[in-house]
Amino acid sequence: MVSSRGHLLTEQNNPNSLNLDQLSSLEIVELFNREDANTLQAINNAREQIAAAIDLTSVALKQGGRLFYVGAGTSGRLGVLDAAECPPTFCTPPSLVQGIIAGGERALVESSEGLEDRREDGARAIAERGVNHKDVVCGITAGGTTPYVHGALEAAQNQAAKTIFLACVSEKEVSVNVDVEIRLLVGAEVLAGSTRLKAGTATKMALNILSTGVMVKLGKVYGNRMIDVAVTNQKLRDRALRILQDLTPLSREEASILLEKSGNRVKVALLMQWKGLSATEAEAVINDQSE
Incomplete structure (x- = not known):
């Protein structure tokens, strides 16, 4: 953990966007397009760690475990979104992959950033869901320091659950002790500190790969067909x-x-x-x- 967040990669000023407020609309789009290319490189650099997360999670789920995403703000919303898309895509029960967000369902549509500082709430969320040694808890925090997420990860480890840490800062900036670390180093944001941008995009990409890869390992896919699709419309x-x-x-x-x-x-x-x-x-x- 760190005491000050100003030095974190996700909080730094991007030298390529210092004149953001002076750009034309087309120049803004072009700038974002250039910067977003960093998300693909970040995923590529973390490919072995993402693969390790797929293997760890698929083994756990085959043995009766569950996958929990935990986050606050944008990170929490992305986890909830990925979890919500598993049942219709792979016909899984809603309990198999669950999203936990600081502030609960209300935080999906309203700002709840203040709640991310409550470490004890993260621990309580883990206890309420009965997380145990069969489960996997994936903590998602762009800047790596969110107390809510760290509280949840610690509580999960106390129950002998497997843990994954997904962040957009380096190990030198924020160190953790988990089973798998996924570091998506996308660089400073176009709008300084707005991690819903490149960090959010890379996080969404990583979660897409993680959950789909797990479902492939669980036999939910034949070739590239979603043969367990829920026929609901x-x-x-x-x-x-x-x-x-x-x-x-x-x-x-x-x-x-x-x-x-x-x-x-x-x-x-x-x-x-x-x-x-x-x-x-x-x-x-x-x-x-x-x-």
């Missing part, structure tokens, strides 16, 4: 039918009948078609493989 039904048509010789009408018989579960439908199984038999095979 017309768009997703159309996607499910296209997946069935791509992976089987069925016509759209035949695929629709099969999807209905499978209970609108693409993975079940595929096993029914490929192995000649009933929906119940296909479901049993899937359950056996997931245990």
